[in-house]
Amino acid sequence: MYEAKTYIIEPIMEEFKGDQQIHILSPASTVEGAKDAWKNPRARFICVDKSFPCSFPLPGMRLAIRIGASYMRSFQKDSSQFPVAPVPLTRCERDRHWAWVQKSAEGSTSKQVLHTVWPPQNYHSSPTMSLAAVEGELMRLCLWARFTYGSISPLRVPIPSLGEIDPLMLKESTRRLEAIRCVRSTDEGPGSRWLVTALGEATLFYTEGSSHKHAKDIHLGNLTARISEGLTLTRKAKGVLCRLAAIIGSGGILAFSEQGERLLVEEDGAFLETLKAECVGLGQEQAVNGSLWLELGVLSKLRDEGVLHVGNTQRKVFKAGRDLIVDMRTCIRTWKHVEELEEILELTPLENEDRSTQLTYDELRQVNDALMWAYLDQMVFVPFTPRGEGPVDLLSLRPIDLCCTPVRLEWLVREFASDQPGGFVGVYQMSVLTAETGQRMQIRDFTLIPNHRLQQVVDHFDGRELSLITSTMYPVPTGKSV
Numbered sequence: 001m002y003e004a005k006t007y008i009i010e011p012i013m014e015e016f017k018g019d020q021q022i023h024i025l026s027p028a029s030t031v032e033g034a035k036d037a038w039k040n041p042r043a044r045f046i047c048v049d050k051s052f053p054c055s056f057p058l059p060g061m062r063l064a065i066r067i068g069a070s071y072m073r074s075f076q077k078d079s080s081q082f083p084v085a086p087v088p089l090t091r092c093e094r095d096r097h098w099a100w101v102q103k104s105a106e107g108s109t110s111k112q113v114l115h116t117v118w119p120p121q122n123y124h125s126s127p128t129m130s131l132a133a134v135e136g137e138l139m140r141l142c143l144w145a146r147f148t149y150g151s152i153s154p155l156r157v158p159i160p161s162l163g164e165i166d167p168l169m170l171k172e173s174t175r176r177l178e179a180i181r182c183v184r185s186t187d188e189g190p191g192s193r194w195l196v197t198a199l200g201e202a203t204l205f206y207t208e209g210s211s212h213k214h215a216k217d218i219h220l221g222n223l224t225a226r227i228s229e230g231l232t233l234t235r236k237a238k239g240v241l242c243r244l245a246a247i248i249g250s251g252g253i254l255a256f257s258e259q260g261e262r263l264l265v266e267e268d269g270a271f272l273e274t275l276k277a278e279c280v281g282l283g284q285e286q287a288v289n290g291s292l293w294l295e296l297g298v299l300s301k302l303r304d305e306g307v308l309h310v311g312n313t314q315r316k317v318f319k320a321g322r323d324l325i326v327d328m329r330t331c332i333r334t335w336k337h338v339e340e341l342e343e344i345l346e347l348t349p350l351e352n353e354d355r356s357t358q359l360t361y362d363e364l365r366q367v368n369d370a371l372m373w374a375y376l377d378q379m380v381f382v383p384f385t386p387r388g389e390g391p392v393d394l395l396s397l398r399p400i401d402l403c404c405t406p407v408r409l410e411w412l413v414r415e416f417a418s419d420q421p422g423g424f425v426g427v428y429q430m431s432v433l434t435a436e437t438g439q440r441m442q443i444r445d446f447t448l449i450p451n452h453r454l455q456q457v458v459d460h461f462d463g464r465e466l467s468l469i470t471s472t473m474y475p476v477p478t479g480k481s482v
Contacts, residue, residue: 290447
């Protein structure tokens with residue numbers, strides 16, 4: 001959909017001087033609403049989400065474009081992670097695309113054209129289900145299987161799609177669920193059973209029960225569960241975590257111009273200060289420590305300015321000399337999500353973002369701890385003395401690329417340069433593989449976590465070596481140490 005919109009639809013719209021509209025059919029769209037939108041003389045472009053349940057005639061349709069891949073979370077063996085990557089369409093999905101053309105051609109006097117963009121190997125993909133889609137949901141499926149079928153091995157539960165998964169991947173998923181404290185073993189022997197913890201049940205509830213964009217994200221579900229189950233969390237800490245969870249669930253509210261991206265790469269001090277000026281509260285204080293904090297600061301400032309309401313028709317707002325791009329539609333939806341979370345968790349609304357998001361040292365520690373535990377298997381290690389590869393994914397020790405993050409990593413490395421082993425750690429919410437990055441993951445939402453907080457992970461697992469908790473067994477890293 002991105003390729004069609006960028007390279008075909010938007011150039012055509014520009015040719016028409018913008019006198020056209022794009023209508024998106026999502027799983028929540030109705031057939032009646034979609035047909036009404038098509039009747040609108042300005043709504044001549046319809047983008048159909050792959051989850052839209054049906055097809056129907058579009059009178060006067062002339063061109064249908066289908067991209068040969070879906071972008072979804074899928075398992076990458078090289079990194080043992082689940083980056084968003086292009087996955088070939090299934091035959092079933094291709095047939096559904098063709099159905100739009102066939103139905104629209106009936107009784108039409110004009111010629112319909114179906115334009116396809118995919119490599120030849122995509123013709124041999126799965127007939128009905130993409131295995132990559134199952135792999136991308138593996139941790140959630142394993143937790144659901146443990147909860148529903150008790151101690152039965154995931155290989156034996158009546159879920160046919162799990163039977164096609166590499167058993168070692170299932171074992172690794174269970175190990176990660178243990179690391180984020182969703183399951184626990186009754187014994188370390190060969191006959192041990194895995195039980196779902198109370199936190200695991202809450203994680204499943206918030207993962208399965210959400211209707212938001214990243215509804216099936218088990219890490220976000222785990223973070224939300226930690227807010228709900230965190231008996232020692234203060235009201236203000238819960239409020240900040242609700243905002244961070246809503247930001248993560250939105251997929252991000254900020255973007256940067258090309259110049260803005262360049263200034264971030266250069267760690268331009270003046271630009272970072274300009275970004276901080278667009279924030280208030282805790283987000284402003286922590287803005288140079290990561291993407292989530294910057295987004296929190298911007299969202300809080302917009303809230304205090306009173307612009308986060310449905311009556312606001314702005315789509316994009318340019319700040320920081322037009323180098324920071326704020327998606328107002330997403331910001332409004334994100335704030336609505338904050339309100340919904342606080343209502344579900346029975347939290348009284350906070351009055352002023354600038355004051356209410358200011359935390360004490362202990363409250364900030366609580367927030368960092370919740371982020372660390374929820375994303376324990378999605379952490380980046382930045383060595384004090386880069387040994388050629390720079391930042392690495394802590395799970396697999398594979399090199400990664402950090403992109404568009406406000407963290408002054410090079411300055412930190414210089415400031416704390418040492419011949420001794422060590423470095424900085426941080427969490428991320430999403431990694432991406434593209435044609436440009438090849439097999440090297442790109443991470444755009446890096447947020448620093450204080451190093452000493454990892455000690456509590458070791459303590460929780462009775463002194464187990466940290467590398468045994470954070471390292472993958474698929475594949476086992478070889479020849480590298482941190």
